[in-house]
Amino acid sequence: MHKFLLAASCIGAVASCAVLAPSAAQARDYPYCIKGADYGSSVGDCSFDTYQQCQATASGRFDYCDANPFYASKQPIAPPIRRRGRY
Template identity: 45%
Template structure:
């Protein structure tokens, strides 16, 4: 019993110490710019999902190490939100 409890404690500590990642893509906008930075000096890559169209994103990405992609989490076929009716009271 001690052996399994020790394993649970170790696994719990490892999972608690592991970094968590937020969602990369913002579902409110249909287009994301994938920016490549750093190279051998570090940096990394990141996404900027704040564009309403591909042409807007491409204008911002011009001259940078970046590409524009459609946001895979943008709800294309989502039904429009239902109108909310206020209560009269």
Template identity: 45%
Template sequence: MRHSFGLIVTVGALLAAAPSHAQTFDPRYPVCMHVYSGASGGGGEWYDCSFTSLPQCHATAAGRAASCDLNPYYPVNAPPPRWHHKRSG
């Protein structure tokens, strides 16, 4: 009986815990758009990190409550990927 109560309390605590959020910044893209939806848009704000340049992000953000920022998790000094050619043999 004591173990059943402990199990129920543990499961209840796990179900009541707040859900975790996914990673906010996608490290594959150098520019992120920070979108503010405010009270009339349902509340909250989010980042859309799917832009390859600031002008591209600014064009998408035009007319919206949004700003464009450099992605702090984009690996600026990372070496470019090396392309391997397959040898036909």
């Protein structure tokens, strides 16, 4: 009975971690990333809506902010401006 309860609790813990963990798409839905020595990956921590938020977090540390290379803007892209030729 003890082994059954231990196995059931382990399975429950693993299942809850899998459900509650953010997906890769959710983690990359922000336009700014903090990078530096404190962050192991080349992408860093991309959880900032504004550059100012990122700068405030990086302040006083050997970290810096950069645009998220995987961010897909939700704003529609403006059509290109058509320029007329010279007369």
